[in-house]
Amino acid sequence: MLEVALRHRFEGFELDANFTAAPEGVTALFGPSGCGKSTILKAIAGLLQPREGRVVLDGEVLLDTARGIALPPERRRCGIVFQEARLFPHLSVESNLRYGLRRAPRGATGPGFDEVLALLGIEELLPRRPARLSGGERQRVALGRALLMRPRLLLMDEPLAALDGPRRAEILPFLARLREAARLPILYVTHALDEVDALADHLVLIEAGRVRASGSVEALTARTDLPLAARRDAGVLIACCIADHDFARGLTRFDFAGGSLLAPLHAEPVGTRLRLRLRARDVSVALTPPEGISMQNVLPVTLTSIAPTASPHEVFLHLDMAGTALLARITRDAQSRLGLTPGMALWAMVKSVTFDHARAGF
Amino acid sequence: MHLSPEEWQAVRLSLDVAARSVLVSLLPAIGIAWLLTRRRFPGRFLLDALVHLPLVVPPVVVGWGLLMLFGVRGPIGAPLLEWFGIRLVFTTGGAALATAVMSFPLIVRAVRLGLEQVDPGLEAAAGTLGAGPIDRFLTVTLPLMSPGILAGAVTAFAAGLGEFGAVITFASNIPGETQTLPLAIYAATQTPGGEATAARLALVSFGLAMSGLLLAEWIARRMHLLLGRF
CATH class of the missing domain: 3.40.50.300 (P-loop containing nucleotide triphosphate hydrolases)
Incomplete structure (x- = not known):
């Protein structure tokens, strides 16, 4: 200490x-x-x-x-x-x-x-x-x-x-x-x-x-009141573990505290612990589970709060996936069109996942 | 070219006096160079000026000053003679002292240049690695500044071979005791028929000075290679 x-x-x-x-x-x-x-x-x-x-x-x-x-x-x-x-x-x-x-x-x-x-x-x-x-x-x-x-x-x-x-x-x-x-x-x-x-x-x-x-x-990257949130790559870091490789589909499943994510096949073996950055601008939300879309990851979440961004036309959504925090950055227009208010159950769609390759075994 | 025994004596004495002067002044020069480069203290400029004084004051005046201080009745000379039986005036030791004072600024300057090449960041790094101040100085600072120390020593040695004014004033011109090369040349020019001796000794003087400069250059190159600068 x-x-x-x-x-x-x-x-x-x-x-x-x-x-x-x-x-x-x-x-x-x-x-x-x-x-x-x-x-x-x-x-x-x-x-x-x-x-x-x-x-x-x-x-x-x-x-x-x-x-x-x-x-x-x-x-x-x-x-x-x-x-x-x-x-x-x-x-x-x-x-x-x-x-x-x-x-x-x-x-x-x-x-x-x-x-x-x-x-x-x-x-x-x-x-x-x-x-x-x-x-x-x-x-x-x-x-x-x-x-x-x-x-x-x-x-x-x-x-x-x-x-x-x-x-x-x-x-x-x-x-x-x-x-x-x-x-x-x-x-x-x-x-x-x-x-x-x-x-x-x-x-x-x-x-x-x-x-x-x-x-x-993890806690600080989920906050929107810090200078970190103003960056283009703002978004939460999630600690997870490689659960499975599906070689036929070319996908790897990552488990974390609040669920799991699919991403293109990863080189590290099953059981490897690493951290994913889910950028807020790569996360969007829907009121009902969407169908017929290319995105692999559609996760049930609860909207906990809405926070302003540096831009007057966009907002941050604080989302909760069974205990794991997630951030989404959407337009103010989308917020009013969907009538988003805290407490609502939503579906979060994660467009892409960035890995920090160096985090094997943490 | 043949030198007479007396001429050889002057050459040997010059080498002896120059070597002793370097030996005497090297450690104080390193200490003062370190103080002037790395420490900020009141009187720093005064010390700096004092060290450089022999460069601008006439050598005869330096010799006179030494005579006043180290003479048998001087404030330093009297106790030296009384307690230790050391007499500096009119001795080889005195010639070495006068030469040391005259070449001191040369050594300090060269050592300072060497020390300024040493990145204090390396000393800081050594500190964090567990080395105390003396350990740091001996294992990092000293080896890295050694090109400056060697260059200073060689230059001062070469210059010391030719010191005239301060030596003749303080130590006089005694063959075999204080008559170094330049004093012997001077004596020869004052003696009828001494032209050949003066010419031979002047040639020796020139050769020694050139060798000293070349040696300094060669050492500097070797040291830089050893220290991995290139």
């Missing part, structure tokens, strides 16, 4: 952030560039002294300005993966990896050297110098180095931001695997929603130095 409370003057505005992060899994600090996310990370790691603040990790006080406590970075044992890797250029990859391992306290446990090499696929790189690595390889080594120092907390400061599209796609699965192997809290700073979808369990939304909202990813 990580508790953070910070106040600091920061690039013209006041940073005033309070939040807690779960003892396991990924907590994403999400917000636009320059909102103070990285400053929060630096203050937790001890690389920046905030004007006021308190950081407590698993009951140990790392920082408490009121009591004059501020552990230096080397005694906090927070592993950081920086955006630009920051490998030591004069050391080989192996010496970089062992740098933190050598300085870890005697009793500290964590994944072994060979285990980390295999996890990140960096066995071949050991004798090389960082200058001879590609951007993606460098970032994988940086991940390994942070993991091998036996940290109590892993901090990631936009680790993919310096990489181009294909490189990001190369690293994302490694991050997902690391997340499973690490068994420690991970604080992940990003402004990319696809990284949140792929990795995060909890979300802390930061806006101009303040925490706008925090909670599980």
